[in-house]
Amino acid sequence: MLAFYGEHCVGAGRVNTFRADLADAGMGDGHLGFAFPISVPVSDVGSVVVKLEGSDAVLLQNGAMITTAGAPSRDLSRSDVRERLASLKWALKHGRIAQGDFDFLRILWSSGVYERGLVRRNAADDGALVEKPQGVAAALLEAYLQTDVEVGVERVRNAAEFAAEMARLSCDHGSAPIVALHTDRRAILRVVEGSHIGAGGPDGEARPTHFVDYALSPESLVVLDVRTTAELLMPEGAVLDVISAAPSLA
Numbered sequence: 001m002l003a004f005y006g007e008h009c010v011g012a013g014r015v016n017t018f019r020a021d022l023a024d025a026g027m028g029d030g031h032l033g034f035a036f037p038i039s040v041p042v043s044d045v046g047s048v049v050v051k052l053e054g055s056d057a058v059l060l061q062n063g064a065m066i067t068t069a070g071a072p073s074r075d076l077s078r079s080d081v082r083e084r085l086a087s088l089k090w091a092l093k094h095g096r097i098a099q100g101d102f103d104f105l106r107i108l109w110s111s112g113v114y115e116r117g118l119v120r121r122n123a124a125d126d127g128a129l130v131e132k133p134q135g136v137a138a139a140l141l142e143a144y145l146q147t148d149v150e151v152g153v154e155r156v157r158n159a160a161e162f163a164a165e166m167a168r169l170s171c172d173h174g175s176a177p178i179v180a181l182h183t184d185r186r187a188i189l190r191v192v193e194g195s196h197i198g199a200g201g202p203d204g205e206a207r208p209t210h211f212v213d214y215a216l217s218p219e220s221l222v223v224l225d226v227r228t229t230a231e232l233l234m235p236e237g238a239v240l241d242v243i244s245a246a247p248s249l250a
Contacts, residue, residue, distance in 0.1 A: 001059075003038045003050050010048065011038035076109075076227070077198050084109050101143040104223075108144070108178065112196035112228035113189075115214060116140065116221045133221055134243060137180035140223055141245035145176050149245035156240050162232040165242050169226045180223050180243040187216040187234040189224070196227035216240070 003011035013036025038048060050059045088105055091097040097105075108114045118131045138151050152175075156162045169175060181189065190211040211231070214222050224230060234240060 001034050001036065001050055002053050003036070003048050005038075005044060005048050011036050012053075076196055081109055081197055104140060104143060108223060108225065111191075111193040112225040113191045113193060113214060113230075114140075114223040116223065117219065118221060119219050130219065133180070133182040133241070136221055137182070137223075137243040138245065140180060140221075141176055141178065141243075144178055145245065145247055148248040149176070150248045151243060151245050154242045154244070156232075156242060157238070158234065159232045162234075162240065162242070166226050166230070169242075169244055175244050175246040177227060178223055178225050180221050181216060181240060182218075182221050182243065183216045183234065183238055183240045184218055185235055185238040187232065187238055187240065189214045189216055189222055190231040190233065191224070192229040195229040196225040 001013050001015060002009055013034050015032055015034045051057065052059070085106060088097070088102060088109075092099070092102045104114055104116075116136060118133060118136060120129045120131060121127075122129055134151060134153065138149060141149050141151065154165050156165055166179075169179060170177065190213055192210065193212050216222055216234075232240065
């Protein structure tokens with residue numbers, strides 16, 4: 001791929017990034033995505049066009065994104081995950097972390113997704129209590145950041161809005177790279193488990209490619225790493241709350 005600003009080539013890269021949605025659509029093995037740096041002032045990025053080498057056709061990609069130069073990557077490496085899990089086991093062994101938080105973080109760091117039910121049984125009267133989703137989400141986000149947090153909620157109504165919000169949060173280095181998802185109707189979140197972990201590394205392992213369906217409902221929360229490959233299947237008229245958090249400055 002070649003990027004042009006006017007008549008000048010300002011960047012180039014290969015088409016070799018895996019896209020699970022393209023693989024599911026039957027487009028080869030799915031390695032048809034791309035990302036590469038460009039040398040152009042931020043004020044001029046709107047005039048950059050991308051072409052396939054040897055062709056005059058201009059690519060139009062609704063999901064394309066240009067990030068500012070020098071923005072640090074938030075991708076996790078496999079060694080990062082191994083170190084985090086080892087530290088987590090040590091913290092549990094020495095009583096520095098509760099069992100519930102240990103289970104949450106272990107699953108989230110390993111797979112990029114975590115399910116949490118909101119219905120709690122009341123043994124006294126054999127009834128049921130539904131916990132408030134924002135309260136549960138805040139507790140989980142605090143466990144992740146290990147500090148007090150300020151919670152924000154963004155409402156999305158379709159798959160395109162969800163994808164845009166995930167892209168925005170993945171570039172927001174002031175917030176946690178995870179969100180809690182809660183919907184007013186039943187919906188499906190399709191997740192490629194483990195896809196938040198960078199490909200390659202010394203062990204040579206590749207990213208996973210298969211989607212796993214997670215049920216969204218009023219009675220549950222799903223916590224998702226925003227770096228994970230995920231798709232939302234939601235009925236018309238439904239609303240999904242995307243609950244995010246940043247460290248509290250108070």
